Amino acid sequence: xxxxxxxxxxxLLEAKxxxxxxxxxxxxxxxxxxxVMITAPEEASRLIYDDTCVVxxxxxxxxxxxxxxxxxxxxxSYSNLRAITGLIQEHQLTRNDVYIxxxxxxxxxxxxxxxxxxxxxxxxxxxxxxxxxxxLMKLSPTERRAFWDKEFSKCIKCYACRQICPMCYCxxxxxxxxxxxxxxxxxxxxxxxxxxxxxxxxxxxRCVDCGECERACPVGIxxxxxxxMIYNNxxxxxGYEAGFDATVPPPLATYNQEDKENFII
Amino acid sequence: MSSSFEPKIIAFLCNWCSYAGAxxxxxxxxxxxxxxxxIKVPCTGRLDPLFLMKxxxxxxxxxxxxxxxxNDCHYRSGNFLARRRWMVFKDMLEFAGIEPGRIxxxxxxxxxxxxxxxxxxxxxxxxxxxxxxxxxxxxxxACHSVLDTESSGINSGGNL
Numbered sequence: 001x002x003x004x005x006x007x008x009x010x011x012l013l014e015a016k017x018x019x020x021x022x023x024x025x026x027x028x029x030x031x032x033x034x035x036v037m038i039t040a041p042e043e044a045s046r047l048i049y050d051d052t053c054v055v056x057x058x059x060x061x062x063x064x065x066x067x068x069x070x071x072x073x074x075x076x077s078y079s080n081l082r083a084i085t086g087l088i089q090e091h092q093l094t095r096n097d098v099y100i101x102x103x104x105x106x107x108x109x110x111x112x113x114x115x116x117x118x119x120x121x122x123x124x125x126x127x128x129x130x131x132x133x134x135x136l137m138k139l140s141p142t143e144r145r146a147f148w149d150k151e152f153s154k155c156i157k158c159y160a161c162r163q164i165c166p167m168c169y170c171x172x173x174x175x176x177x178x179x180x181x182x183x184x185x186x187x188x189x190x191x192x193x194x195x196x197x198x199x200x201x202x203x204x205x206r207c208v209d210c211g212e213c214e215r216a217c218p219v220g221i222x223x224x225x226x227x228x229m230i231y232n233n234x235x236x237x238x239g240y241e242a243g244f245d246a247t248v249p250p251p252l253a254t255y256n257q258e259d260k261e262n263f264i265i
Numbered sequence: 266m267s268s269s270f271e272p273k274i275i276a277f278l279c280n281w282c283s284y285a286g287a288x289x290x291x292x293x294x295x296x297x298x299x300x301x302x303x304i305k306v307p308c309t310g311r312l313d314p315l316f317l318m319k320x321x322x323x324x325x326x327x328x329x330x331x332x333x334x335x336n337d338c339h340y341r342s343g344n345f346l347a348r349r350r351w352m353v354f355k356d357m358l359e360f361a362g363i364e365p366g367r368i369x370x371x372x373x374x375x376x377x378x379x380x381x382x383x384x385x386x387x388x389x390x391x392x393x394x395x396x397x398x399x400x401x402x403x404x405x406x407a408c409h410s411v412l413d414t415e416s417s418g419i420n421s422g423g424n425l
Contacts, residue, residue, distance in 0.1 A: 126420050136360070145362025145399065174315070182315050190322050197361055201314055205384045229360045230353060236351050252353070255345035257335065263355065265346070265371035265384050 001103075001119045006242055007077065008101065009044040012073055018099045019070020022060050024053040028246050035060060038101040039069060048109040049075060049103065051121050056212050058083040062092055073083050075097040079123055079210035081109050082243025083166035089246040092169060121210065124211025127227045135224065152192040157185065161199060161213035161223055164217040167206045167242075174198065205234045205251040208243035272326035272392040276301040277316065281339040282374045283331035286399070291377035297382040298389035301329060308332065310343025314354045317368065322401045327367045327392030331384065334372040337351050344372070366391045367398060 009021045020039050025046045027034030033052040038044055039061070058080045076084060076220030081102055087093040095112075102113035104120060136144055143194050162168045175183045175195055183198060199213075200223070207227045214224040223231065223245070235241055238251040278284040284305050290382065306312055309332030320328050330351070338344045351370050359365050369388045371382045 028335065133360075141359065141362050141364045142399075144360065145381070148361050182319060184322075190401050193361075194318060194322055196313060197318060197357065201357060203359070204357075226360070227359070230357055233353055233356050239289050250347055252346075255342060255347065259345070259348055259352070261335075261348060263370060264350070265369060265387065 001117055003042040004117055005049060006044045006047050009043045009047060010040060013038065013041040017071070018073035020066060021073040022066070023047045023055045023075045024049060037066060037069070041048065044261065049119055053121060054123070054169065054215065056080060056083060056164065056210055058087065058114070058166045059215050061087065061098060061165070063218065071099060073101065074096060075101050076113065077123060078104040078106060079115070079120060079208060082087070082208040083210065085109060086167055086206060086243045089250065111214065113233065126209060126224065129224045132222070133225055133229050151191065151221050152196055153189065154221055155187055155192040155196060156219060157187040157191065157195065158218060160216040160218060163180045164212045165208065167203060169207065176253055191196060196221070200230060203227060204230045205240060206242050207231050267332050268351055270393060271397060272300050272397070273324065273390065274301045274329060274388060275320040275325045275329040276303045276329040277306050277312055278303055278333065279332040280307050281306055282333035282337060283381070284371040285375035286377045286381040289375065290381045293378050295378055295382045300389045308338065308340050308343035309347035310340065312347060314350055317354070321363065321398060324400065327388060328390045329369050329384065330373045331370065331373045334374055338375060357410045363398070365394050368401055411425040
């Protein structure tokens with residue numbers, strides 16, 4: 001597969017179909033491939049693609065310094081495809097801006113890719129997360145508060161979860177605004193609670209379930225529990241899962257007059 | 266919980282219906298629990314869930330959000346959009362360990378002064394039964410005391 005990818009990237013760059021190709025190369029960490037921007041055809045030989053290629057590349061599609069390089073080519077796993085679909089849906093990208101070499105095909109994703117070089121790699125699986133959510137819901141609210149207070153107390157406010165998230169792309173994050181300061185910047189209990197819940201809520205109906213925030217978190221907060229709980233909630237309430245169809249409005253940016261309101265007095 | 270506990274409840278009322286409903290309750294000389302502090306918002310659709318989280322963070326024990334009945338929104342769809350946000354938000358709070366009885370949503374029109382009284386009493390009873398919210402920033406006494414100190418707290422209209 002990798003030879004085919006290398007030769008295709010070389011051809012695409014030579015033909016100037018794309019100005020830059022976003023892929024992976026071998027990094028210092030043997031367990032984690034490093035994202036790489038290839039602009040010269042002869043550099044295509046640096047590319048790799050294996051189980052260590054987990055960092056979401058779609059994030060780089062929106063970087064100003066990458067945008068200036070021309071049309072962007074990208075090797076897209078299942079999660080990346082979903083993230084790209086989400087970015088197109090939210091008008092951050094047009095389909096034509098990006099040349100997609102998909103490594104996994106899925107009938108549910110409506111965003112067409114340009115070519116398919118099928119290579120299954122081990123992505124994030126949410127089965128275990130769902131089990132833990134069910135366990136947590138069995139506890140009393142007080143016990144759950146204690147659980148989250150303990151988890152959030154580890155937070156050092158490094159914002160790695162935000163930086164890695166393919167759907168977090170605001171130029172100025174609410175956490176960086178200080179007039180007014182909605183989210184305390186200090187890594188204290190209040191700031192951590194506000195930050196982690198706000199981050200999760202901003203991804204309601206947008207999270208593509210890639211699991212990157214949890215992997216990137218240096219202190220190991222189970223962030224996907226929150227994300228996945230909201231993901232399941234949106235799915236149950238609105239029958240919607242993000243990252244499959246760029247043509248429908250996001251669930252929280254629209255409404256249905258028949259939405260359930262049994263919780264409203 | 267001791268029966269003397271008086272919860273602090275922040276009520277976010279929309280300008281066009283619920284705030285007028287509260288006004289009607291007042292001008293009709295109706296009596297309701299004195300535990301709510303009203304914050305007027307242009308529309309429930311203006312209400313970023315961040316506001317609600319902030320209220321809990323600075324020491325509110327409960328929250329009431331009230332707006333126009335469906336199809337009565339001054340801006341046509343604000344309350345419909347808000348309703349969707351609340352559906353997800355209240356479940357997220359519950360998952361994070363804040364009891365569902367601390368956050369309430371209602372539709373109160375400008376003609377429903379009586380309903381406003383009922384809603385406020387109901388919400389106050391529910392929050393009273395739960396007791397004080399264990400502070401979000403449980404090592405932040407300085408911030409929590411903003412609400413506890415009569416002289417500088419929201420009781421006297423101080424800065425939140």
